[in-house]
Amino acid sequence: MARIYAVGVGPGDPELLTRKAERILRQVPVICAPAASAGDSSHALAIVEPFLDRSRQEVIVSIFPMKKDQEGLDEFWEDAAETMVSHIRQGHRPVGVSECLNVYGKSWYAHKNLFNLQDNSVKYGLRIQG
Numbered sequence: 001m002a003r004i005y006a007v008g009v010g011p012g013d014p015e016l017l018t019r020k021a022e023r024i025l026r027q028v029p030v031i032c033a034p035a036a037s038a039g040d041s042s043h044a045l046a047i048v049e050p051f052l053d054r055s056r057q058e059v060i061v062s063i064f065p066m067k068k069d070q071e072g073l074d075e076f077w078e079d080a081a082e083t084m085v086s087h088i089r090q091g092h093r094p095v096g097v098s099e100c101l102n103v104y105g106k107s108w109y110a111h112k113n114l115f116n117l118q119d120n121s122v123k124y125g126l127r128i129q130g
Contacts, residue, residue: 004084005095009047017048025051030087030094032080034064044097060094 005028007021017025025031025048033045042061052059062080065073080096087094 003093004088005093007048007095007097009044009097012043012047014047014050017051022051024095025097026053027093028095029057029092031057031059032084032094032096033059033061034097035061036064036066038063042097048097 005024007017007024010016031045031048031052033042033048035042045059045061060083062076062083064076064080067073084094084096
């Protein structure tokens, strides 16, 4: 079974991440981070950057428009889920970072879309770590 980690970056200070979150961030080969629009930087990625080794870790920044109206957002969540599934099929354990204090909320969208993409070749577990 593949495992996907969801790491919440909390209030934005890298020193406030748990030791377990730091260990996971240092271990995984793929980091997925949100940006509000194309060309924007990822606030969550900036927070975890001190723990990453770009020479051996792939960083993927996905577009997640930050807006109250959820209409039209499914395509962005589906694209991110498809990217994660492609890495799972390659045997990687991706980790998603979220700048949202409620990582459970953001992770639910990923979980919902990953569940819809599951087939007999991809089984995964979602672990939340703050």
